[in-house]
Amino acid sequence: MTLAEPPDDTALSTRCRILSTAARFFQEIGYQKTTVADIAKTLGMSPANVYRFFDSKKAINEAVVERLTGEVEAMIAAVADRPGPAADRLRAIIHALHRDSAERITANPRMHEMVEAAMTESWGVCHHHVDRITAVMERVIAEGVRAGEFRVADPAQAARYVQTAILRYCHPVLIVRCPGDIAPPLDGMIDFLLAGLRGG
Template identity: 45%
Template structure:
């Protein structure tokens, strides 16, 4: 009587499951308190097996961070690709990113803390994320210039300036400081957006 063939777990499936369990721990107890042993125990495997898929705990941290910031990138891409004037889309995009980051602070504090650390420690995934968001800004600015909404000579430089002007409403630690000081971050955001649109040459 022939034996049933043994099923083999797809490596990518195992890798995904490791990240899912890691993210659950990160959200529950924080990324610093989560150990590779914790993840391995939850999955019923050895820590050595985890290291077959990730060379270090830091690599897991970066992957989870990447999953979190991907949510922001998806919001930005969705707004940028929608129909409508570029100036209106830029306003919606800046507002949506700020509200998303603020909501993460208020409802997912441990995730917020990880993003703060990632930005302070210059994790590669954060650098790539900021570059991607800046590229989205540039695309909208170019769209606005073509439509006669914006008047700038160098959309790439303008996008970098928008990123810099937007930092107080993008950086999670700065958002946290504003909330702790009792400041209305969304009122400040509206003022800054008006400044950004004026700097881009948007006419009222």
């Protein structure tokens, strides 16, 4: 049996530095204006060296988005793991998703360029993120069913309905582009969704 090679800490460090630098450029000047040459120059390396780790700017953006979505997923999982009624936890998850997206887009107005690029060029990254968030909601809804709080036959389907219903409130691009007065207040939407889950 051959042992696997240990991870190259230097390579991992270089990848992390590339991603951190790229994320800063995406935030400061936008995804479209950022070039691999910009990233390489800031890091004191050649573009060819950057391409040793990522074969394109698209690949860099995918990795940046994956790191960002991973942070969101960890936050949501922590909320789901709290003690208390499933309804309270589901409400807290939706509020956390909305607050996180709104705060990030306010702090980094150019973030929507990065998100739009990921949606256009790397839909798989976004799709997997949505699937993982939906899976957390499904788990909470299933726990609510077992506790007698909710009456739904299919928690997975219910979670997909909830995810679709809150898209307007939690998608960074929609938060920027859609006026706040065209949708019901977030808590009103959550009340509506919880009523549906309780009524089956």
